[in-house]
Amino acid sequence: MTIDLITALRARLGEDRVSTAEAVREQHSHGEGHHAPSLPGAVVFAQSTDDVAQTLALCSAHGVPLTAFGAGTSLEGHVNPPEGGISLDLSRMTDLLSVHPQDMDCRVQAGITRQALNQILRDTGLFFPVDPGGEATIGGMCATRASGTAAVRYGTIRENVLGLTVVLADGRVMRTGGRVRKSSTGYDLTHLLIGSEGTLGVITEIHLRLHPIPETIAAAVVQFETLADAVATAIDILQFGVPIGRVELLDDVQMDASIRYSSLTGLRTLPTLFLEFVGGPDSVREQIAAVEAIVADRGGLGFDWHTDPDQRAALWRARHHAYWACLAYxxxxxxxxxxxxxxxxxxxxxxxxxxxxxxxxxxxxxxxxxxxxxxxxxxxxxxxxxxxxxxxxxxxxxxxxxxxxxxxxxxxxxGVGLGKRAFMADEHDPVALDVMRALKRTLDPNDILNPGKMLPGNVRSDR
Amino acid sequence: MTIDLITALRARLGEDRVSTAEAVREQHSHGEGHHAPSLPGAVVFAQSTDDVAQTLALCSAHGVPLTAFGAGTSLEGHVNPPEGGISLDLSRMTDLLSVHPQDMDCRVQAGITRQALNQILRDTGLFFPVDPGGEATIGGMCATRASGTAAVRYGTIRENVLGLTVVLADGRVMRTGGRVRKSSTGYDLTHLLIGSEGTLGVITEIHLRLHPIPETIAAAVVQFETLADAVATAIDILQFGVPIGRVELLDDVQMDASIRYSSLTGLRTLPTLFLEFVGGPDSVREQIAAVEAIVADRGGLGFDWHTDPDQRAALWRARHHAYWACLAYxxxxxxxxxxxxxxxxxxxxxxxxxxxxxxxxxxxxxxxxxxxxxxxxxxxxxxxxxxxxxxxxxxxxxxxxxxxxxxxxxxxxxGVGLGKRAFMADEHDPVALDVMRALKRTLDPNDILNPGKMLPGNVRSDR
CATH class of the missing domain: 3.30.70.2740 (Alpha-Beta Plaits)
Known part of the structure; x- marks a missing residue:
């Protein structure tokens, strides 16, 4: 980390956009996981793709590593910079750049959060469905290939991104994909970048698919004597072709925590499914009837469903607060x-x-x-x-x-980050891992993009 | 094309698996498009991943190009070998390797066709939905990122592949992805290979997602005075959140051809939508009611729907025969x-x-x-x-x-193949094209995999 680089960054971006303050660096030294924090040498606050391009061009020229930072909600150490260098904070890049209601798509800057986006979209009748739980940025969700409770119905972020703007290691700006729903031309660079954890490029803009807000939403809860019955019920629901909105399993211990924390009445400390049904009113009624029959068959206890927004919200709030319920437990x-x-x-x-x-x-x-x-x-x-x-x-x-x-x-x-690196060789075919390393070397030959992450033995130490 | 290579291939694979017969080479010189055919030097018939690995290892050692060939239904010259070399025929690799009904997935060899697969799966209650029309192989569909009439509901092949076995240029065998529905570990090599048209590797096995066969299927047809009304109706259907199974547009000229060819009665030579509704019976009824209201609003003429299998089949047969209707026209x-x-x-x-x-x-x-x-x-x-x-x-x-x-x-x-290569530079960002070329050089440094395809200016001529 040279003082020259910081001087050059300040000259390009302005004094106030490059911080070396201890508190700011500390805040960018870790996510929400339990991996050892590492202080970056400086934190750069980007406001545009061009800011990111200029920053990476300078990092590249100085051979200094760069780690992207969004909302800092990573659980696997993605945002920790073990080799120091620049932490690039994208959380000020929160613009909704365009919305196309007829095409049901929009383009956003990487730092906008899912909740903020859906708040802005509210009046269009459309929403972005991928819901990882936390207040994550869309850019961070792309980088880690996030999904969450709605993936069973709407797919993960992988199925809901049409194109990206990405800054490469040397500062070049690349646009991938486009506004069309599908295309058969060229290598799928969009999906190569999704899940690459900031190691192949920094995602600055995302073209997202949107979906119509469902006409009817119902919530249900059902308990089982055994975990096997709960899982078998979920399998039956999917095999029966019920287009279920969400289906979440809470075990007996989680239920104990959630009953206490969320004051759930009438529920026992048993394996429990939380369900959400979405669609037209007839379709939702039909889905509920189908699930009720499956549940009866599998010995489910007290299948109870609601369309009332308050009751629905209370039920799903309990699911969303599972983590906090555990902390209070x-x-x-x-x-x-x-x-x-x-x-x-x-x-x-x-x-x-x-x-x-x-x-x-x-x-x-x-x-x-x-x-x-x-x-x-x-x-x-x-x-x-x-x-x-x-x-x-x-x-x-x-x-x-x-x-x-x-x-x-x-x-x-x-994602992998620091936390799951040790398992990459157990999970992946050795040839596939070799190819991943070769792609990394091709796109980031000097290993300045989030070094030390994802691949076991980073590129630097491979040489 | 050396006689040494042919001798070596025959020694490894057997005499009858390597053909230099004129008729066989001619059959492998083109697909169904109108691009100039080119004779391969020899045709190799593979029966396993290992056959493909051995063939590619030999091609690599001899510096001879290899072009994969499935059902030969390509419309853009993908299977034509403009630089000669080996045409690798995968059409004998038709095994269904495994089916997991509870997980709704299966693994197939690349040469099986969609129709053959669905025939075998029939009794499981599951099916593979991607339907490009022709009798294409699953491997070819992966290589060209195929989709078709059911993509609006089930996604393209991209959304329905969990993992691949791929033979790389040097003969190494790589497994990508896995059996899980989603994963956040490692670069998405599966999607890098899908749509790469045999230029980065040869796909030999595919792990597919399957879907439950819908309980109820209904078909409908509706005509419009103007094309704009037909398109606006389709947009409304999607925005309303109707989970439509298929929605196909035929213009007045196509209708003229199809009415004659398929003896469609009661229909006029006007822009027409063919629709398919799938789901539970209540959901299908609800979808039809919603679409009927939209159609009325948009001035649609004579909305007519059927659940009777024969009437449904007759209607959709007319859509599927559109191409033949044109030839007869x-x-x-x-x-x-x-x-x-x-x-x-x-x-x-x-x-x-x-x-x-x-x-x-x-x-x-x-x-x-x-x-x-x-x-x-x-x-x-x-x-x-x-x-x-x-x-x-x-x-x-x-x-x-x-x-x-x-x-x-x-x-x-x-896909691109030979036919759309000239447009790659107009469609794609120049940096994205540079990255595509860099990936091609990384995975196929000697440009032996389907050379002359997809990228404008092949790798060889770039050097």
Whole structure:
């Protein structure tokens, strides 16, 4: 980190846009995960693609690494800069650049959050459906290939991006994709960048697909004596072709936490499905009837549904507050969230095994899952001590190894970052990993883009 | 093309699997488009990934180009080998390798066709929805990023592939993706390969998403005085959130051809929408009611719907036979199919302009469109003379330029191949094209994989 670079950045972007203040650097030294923080040498606040291009051109000339920073909600250390350098803060790039209601698409700057976007879009009758839970930026969601509770119906962010503006390692600006719904021309650079975690380029603008706000939304909850029955119900719902809006699994421990935190009445500490139905009113009624029949068949207890907005909201608020419910469940403890995913047919076996691992560990670890995708999170509650954290990591590693043994992935939606790098070689074919490294070398030959992330053994140390 | 290579291939694969017969080479010199055929030096018939790996390792060692060949249904010259070398025929690789009904996925060899796959899957209650019309192989559909009439509901092949087995230029075998519905780990090599037209690797196995066969299917047809009303109706249907199964536009000329060819009674030579509704019976009824109201609002004439399988089949058979209806409309003429796509809001302007171009050209050129995607095909009927073909090419170029001027793409689903290479620089950002060339050089440094395709100025001539 040279003083020359900071001087050059300030000359280009203005004094107030390049900070070396301790507090600002500290704030950009970590996300929401538990990986060791690292201070960047300086923080640059970008307001446009051109700002990003100028910053990267200078970083490239000075051989200084750059790590992009959005809302800082990463759980896997994506935004931590282990090699220092520049932290590029995109959170001021919040413009909605264009909306095309007839085409149901829009273009945004990378720093806008999903909630802010949907707030602006409200009057168009359209919305952006991908919902990872936190107040993440759209750029960060692209970089980590985020999804969340609505993926079972609307797909992940991967299925909802039409094109990108990306700044490459040397400062060149690249536009990928376009406004058309589909195209068969050229390599799919859009999807190469989505999920690349800032290691191949910095995403500055995103062209998004939008969807009509559903006419009718209903929420339901149903409990089961066993986890296997809950998972089997979800499988049946999908196989029956019910176009379910959301289907979330909360295990008995999570229900204990959520019943206390969200004052849920009439529910027991049993495996529970939270469901959302969307569509026209007849379609929603038909979906509910189909699910009710499946639930009866699978021994579900007390299937209860609501279209009343307040009751719906209360139910789903409880699901969305699952994480906070866990924190309140063991006050003062730290919460570490795992992110394994398997084919849904293996989910019961996996979660049953994981519950045995949890019991053996002596830790408390509620489970919530995007059961329609086969993805679930264990919220490991660890005493706030180095030993507690090490216990939590050990349990996380055990869960990942179980998922991989069942044909799964170590991350359904949180990404690799620092946290899952050690599993890349177990999960991916060695030739595929070689190709990933070759692509990284092609697009970032000097390894200045978020170095030390995703690929095991970064490019620098490979040489 | 050395005799040594052929000898080596025969030694590895067996005499009967490597043909230099004139008739076999001629059959592999072209697809179904109108680009100049080129004879390969030999045709290799692969039966396994290992066959493909051995063939590519030998081609690589001998510096001989290789072009993959599936069903030969390409319309843009993808399978023509302009530099000769090996044509690798994958059409014997037709195994369904595994089916997982609970996970709704399956793994196939690249040479199986969509129809053959759905025939085998019939009793599972699941199907593979991507329907490009022709009897294409799944591998070919992946290589060209195919879609078709069902994309508006189920997405294109891009959204329905979970993972691939790919043989790289040097013969290494790479597995990408996996069995999970989503993953946030690593670069998305699966989508980099989809649509790469055999220029980055040869796809040998595909892991596909499957979908439940809908409980109820209904078909409808409705006519409009103007093309603008037909397109506006389609836009309203999508914006209203109707989960339409298919929505296809046939212009007045296509209707004239189809009414004659398919003996459609009660229909006039007017712009027409063919619609398909899928879902539960209540949902389908609700969708039809919603569309009927939209149609009335937009001045649609004689909205008519059927759930009876025979009537449905007759209606959609007429749509699927559009191409044959065109050939019968001008006996002895050649049919050249265009493939432009624009944002749906620009579709009326584009098609209106195209119809003026057609009138000016003096040619007959019916139009059919995947209106929900903004994608349409003009089936240009050209006299079977060199001048006629040149007239058709000129009209095709005009249509592409109009689409590009409206923010569109030169190919919605047929691909680039030889035919659309000249437009890549007009459609794509120059930096994106540079990156595509860099990726090609990284994965195929000696340019042996389908050389001369997709990228303007192949890698060889760039050096």
């Amino acid at each position: 063991r006050p003062g403890y730290r919460a570490m969230t795992t992110d394994a995913i398997v084919p849904i047919s293996a989910l019961t076996e996996l979660v049953t095994g994981v519950k045995a691992d949890i019991a053996e560990s002596g830790l408390t670890a509620p489970i919530v899952g995007h059961v329609g995708d086969g993805n679930f999170h264990t919220i490991i509650l660890a005493p706030p001590t180095p030993e507690g954290l090490e216990q939590a990591w050990a349990l996380d590693r055990k869960i990942v190894r179980r998922a991989l043994a069942l044909g799964g992935s170590c991350s359904g939606e949180h | 001008r006996p002895g003429y050649r049919a050249m199919t265009t493939d432009a796509i624009v944002p749906i809001s620009a579709l009326t302007e584009l098609v209106t302009g195209v119809k003026a171009d057609i009138a000016e050209s003096g040619l007959t050129a019916p139009i059919v469109g995947h209106v929900g995607d903004g994608n349409f095909h003009t089936i240009i009927l050209a006299p079977p003379t060199p001048e006629g073909l040149e007239q058709a090419w000129a009209l095709d170029r005009k249509i592409v330029r109009r689409a590009l001027a409206l923010g569109g793409s030169c190919s919605g689903e047929h």
